[in-house]
Amino acid sequence: MLLRRTDLPLDRDASGRFLPWLVAVMVYLAALALICAIGANKVVTRWDQGLAGRMTVQVPTSEEEGDDRADEVLAALQAIPGVRSAETLGTEEIARLLEPWLGTGAAYQDLPMPTLIAVRIDRAAPPDMTQMRRRLTQIAPGTVLDDHQSWLGKLLDLARSVQLVAALVVGLVGASAVTMVIFATRMGLSVHGRVIELLHLVGAQDSYVASQFQAHALRLALRGGVLGLLMAVLTVLLVANLLGQSDAVALPDLSLLPIEWSLLPLLPLVVALIAMVTARLTVLRTLGRMP
Amino acid sequence: MRFEDVSLRYGAGPEILRHVDFHLEPGSFHFMAGPSGAGKSSLLKLMYLAQRPSDGGIQMFGRDVAGLSRGDAALMRRRIGVVFQDFRLLDHLSALENVALPLRIGGQRADKVRKHVAELLAWVGLADHLHALPQTLSGGQQQRVAIARAVVARPNLLLADEPTGNVDDRIAVRLLYLFEELNKLGTTVVIATHNETLVSRFSHPVLRLTAGEIKLSRSPAMSPAMTGSRPTKGSAA
Numbered sequence: 001m002l003l004r005r006t007d008l009p010l011d012r013d014a015s016g017r018f019l020p021w022l023v024a025v026m027v028y029l030a031a032l033a034l035i036c037a038i039g040a041n042k043v044v045t046r047w048d049q050g051l052a053g054r055m056t057v058q059v060p061t062s063e064e065e066g067d068d069r070a071d072e073v074l075a076a077l078q079a080i081p082g083v084r085s086a087e088t089l090g091t092e093e094i095a096r097l098l099e100p101w102l103g104t105g106a107a108y109q110d111l112p113m114p115t116l117i118a119v120r121i122d123r124a125a126p127p128d129m130t131q132m133r134r135r136l137t138q139i140a141p142g143t144v145l146d147d148h149q150s151w152l153g154k155l156l157d158l159a160r161s162v163q164l165v166a167a168l169v170v171g172l173v174g175a176s177a178v179t180m181v182i183f184a185t186r187m188g189l190s191v192h193g194r195v196i197e198l199l200h201l202v203g204a205q206d207s208y209v210a211s212q213f214q215a216h217a218l219r220l221a222l223r224g225g226v227l228g229l230l231m232a233v234l235t236v237l238l239v240a241n242l243l244g245q246s247d248a249v250a251l252p253d254l255s256l257l258p259i260e261w262s263l264l265p266l267l268p269l270v271v272a273l274i275a276m277v278t279a280r281l282t283v284l285r286t287l288g289r290m291p
Numbered sequence: 292m293r294f295e296d297v298s299l300r301y302g303a304g305p306e307i308l309r310h311v312d313f314h315l316e317p318g319s320f321h322f323m324a325g326p327s328g329a330g331k332s333s334l335l336k337l338m339y340l341a342q343r344p345s346d347g348g349i350q351m352f353g354r355d356v357a358g359l360s361r362g363d364a365a366l367m368r369r370r371i372g373v374v375f376q377d378f379r380l381l382d383h384l385s386a387l388e389n390v391a392l393p394l395r396i397g398g399q400r401a402d403k404v405r406k407h408v409a410e411l412l413a414w415v416g417l418a419d420h421l422h423a424l425p426q427t428l429s430g431g432q433q434q435r436v437a438i439a440r441a442v443v444a445r446p447n448l449l450l451a452d453e454p455t456g457n458v459d460d461r462i463a464v465r466l467l468y469l470f471e472e473l474n475k476l477g478t479t480v481v482i483a484t485h486n487e488t489l490v491s492r493f494s495h496p497v498l499r500l501t502a503g504e505i506k507l508s509r510s511p512a513m514s515p516a517m518t519g520s521r522p523t524k525g526s527a528a
């Protein structure tokens with residue numbers, strides 16, 4: 001028969017039993033937070049790339065002059081150096097853009113719709129925006145130039161707040177992991193006080209006791225962490241699946257790249273390492289304070 | 292081992308040991324006798340560093356124990372085997388594992404240790420109980436496991452607190468032979484007991500403890516410093 005590896009019956013007491021579950025919940029939250037942060041980043045990049053070099057010009061329609069003014073604006077735009085192309089969006093295209101908000105078959109024709117001109121700009125030599133704006137409003141007062149910067153700015157702010165919250169969640173998770181492990185370890189130390197005392201009496205050093213606690217904490221935290229990660233991955237897959245069915249294009253893309261997937265297992269590993277180091281330091285500090 | 296004017300009180304309680312002053316030669320063999328409550332266990336606790344004296348100085352293996360760090364105290368305890376009055380076996384470990392504990396803590400490999408431990412347990416008559424948990428053993432059997440654990444690492448100093456309290460006289464004598472064997476190999480032995488008949492069967496000197504004060508009888512090897520008797524063999528432990 002082999003001799004047991006540990007002398008402390010840590011597996012049997014309640015002090016560590018809740019630990020895997022709490023770690024599971026925390027890793028779950030942290031993993032979701034991280035996935036959201038990555039997702040938010042992606043949304044911003046996607047919009048940024050998609051909108052780069054694009055601009056929309058809105059020319060209000062007026063009863064008297066009809067489409068003529070829009071045609072004049074279009075011609076003027078095409079003449080400006082730095083504008084690579086400019087074209088009026090047709091009614092169908094506008095209908096397609098508005099469909100998610102208004103539904104199919106709405107009577108757009110009855111609405112006072114501005115004429116929309118999609119403009120692509122040479123990003124290497126962009127036109128002077130203020131000059132361009134002045135020129136166009138001369139032709140048709142009320143014309144609006146939208147280079148999407150304010151929309152992108154807001155999106156970026158949103159993404160940043162999502163990431164900030166995610167970082168906060170991860171930080172809180174780390175802090176509570178440490179607190180929980182300290183608590184569980186102190187509890188274990190007092191539950192096994194007699195055994196530890198005996199180990200000391202037969203010559204064990206504090207580090208001998210600490211190594212048993214740290215191995216135990218590592219095992220428990222790893223078990224909980226893996227569980228939490230699995231739950232998080234399942235949740236993401238489920239949500240991504242639901243989003244895919246509703247094909248809401250404006251919603252963030254939660255699917256991760258292989259490299260991002262491979263980063264996730266680091267989360268339970270890091271938490272387990274934190275748990276291990278915390279347990280060791282707690283034991284050494286608590287025992288070191290004894291006479 | 293040298294005790295210089297050592298006193299001990301627990302908390303604010305009365306003095307349990309009063310001005311205890313003696314020194315033991317390395318390789319000596321002593322009984323410690325005295326009525327229940329005289330302070331035998333307390334004196335042993337001081338010897339195995341589980342208790343610090345409230346007054347006076349203790350030297351073990353030539354070092355002052357007051358200045359020992361926790362780490363050094365642990366290393367020193369590895370040189371001391373203790374049979375506790377209440378055994379203190381770990382009840383989740385088998386007899387074999389309990390006895391192997393000091394060796395494991397000393398850093399020895401489990402597979403090397405096993406045979407030695409099994410032999411020792413056979414010697415104390417527990418060959419059939421290697422894998423038994425302490426609570427399934429009788430009091431006398433537990434005591435023998437505790438003794439095996441105390442001697443397994445060949446300590447320089449063996450302290451036994453009432454090691455034969457739970458066994459019949461035949462086994463008690465046999466266990467004392469074990470201690471004598473160890474003593475012949477160089478281990479200093481101190482055995483606390485109130486079994487006077489057992490004490491009288493051996494010719495070893497006796498430390499008599501009464502009401503916290505110590506007196507030596509039949510002493511060749513111990514020298515109470517106050518009475519000024521000389522050490523008999525070797526240098527001071």
Ligand SMILES: Nc1ncnc2c1ncn2[C@@H]1O[C@H](COP(=O)(O)OP(=O)(O)OP(=O)(O)O)[C@@H](O)[C@H]1O
Pocket residue numbers: 301304307325326327328329330331332333334376485
């Ligand atoms: N941890 C402790 N706290 C307070 N008092 C204690 C403690 N341990 C022992 N004592 C007291 O010290 C005195 C001596 O106890 P000790 O155990 O040393 O006696 P003993 O000689 O070993 O007795 P016995 O032969 O019954 O084992 C007793 O009066 C006891 O009440």
Ligand SMILES: [Mg+2]
Pocket residue numbers: 331332333376452
């Ligand atoms: Mg006693």
